Amino acid sequence: MLIPHRDDVELTSPLQLPQLPNEAWNGSIAYLDRDGVIIAGSENYVNTVDEVVLLPDSAKSVGDLRRAGYRICVVTNQSPINRGLWSSSNLSMIHDRMGQLLLQNDGDAHLDLILHSPYAPWEGAWARKPFPGMLEAGRQLIDVASSDPSMRELDLKFGDDWTDRPDESASVMVGDRGVDMSAATRFGVVGILCDSDTGISGVIDSILGGSH
Numbered sequence: 001m002l003i004p005h006r007d008d009v010e011l012t013s014p015l016q017l018p019q020l021p022n023e024a025w026n027g028s029i030a031y032l033d034r035d036g037v038i039i040a041g042s043e044n045y046v047n048t049v050d051e052v053v054l055l056p057d058s059a060k061s062v063g064d065l066r067r068a069g070y071r072i073c074v075v076t077n078q079s080p081i082n083r084g085l086w087s088s089s090n091l092s093m094i095h096d097r098m099g100q101l102l103l104q105n106d107g108d109a110h111l112d113l114i115l116h117s118p119y120a121p122w123e124g125a126w127a128r129k130p131f132p133g134m135l136e137a138g139r140q141l142i143d144v145a146s147s148d149p150s151m152r153e154l155d156l157k158f159g160d161d162w163t164d165r166p167d168e169s170a171s172v173m174v175g176d177r178g179v180d181m182s183a184a185t186r187f188g189v190v191g192i193l194c195d196s197d198t199g200i201s202g203v204i205d206s207i208l209g210g211s212h
């Protein structure tokens, strides 16, 4: 099984979730694609820390989601790693920069979990969108971490092996491409397509019903 990856640590390593701003977690997760949703994407990938640019109001939108009780799980295909273009430590630095920029713009805009798929398309990984492996892992990791950050209770399952799936009707997957919507459908969560130049701020009202 080609499993999703976390930055710097094993997938099942202890996970300390940042506190939610207002209330106890209601069980909902906003699964967010990265490029074209939170930061500006590029045909040639986002390759360096200096190329990290937030899309307009993406920090406020992430903050709004967390203020509304969502946990945030970023799910991003990062084939440059297994294409041999650059390393996972480079990706980790890019994500550190993204996190810094988000929090500079909105103090509630924590990313609870970032998962990436390092696999190239020809590897056929379940963890690579349009397949739902990252969403499956994200749900299970966040569920377990919310009660036990040591993750000792975690028994990660994928695909048909995972039978006792929680209700995802209050959750959402936001992406700018068809592969994001396919992953959402396969996982069983509502997929919301955003414009890649506008990102998540263009669809936040339709997610939160304009109540924020």
Ligand SMILES: [Mg+2]
Binding pocket: 033, 034, 035, 036, 037, 041, 175, 176, 177
């Ligand atoms: Mg994208």
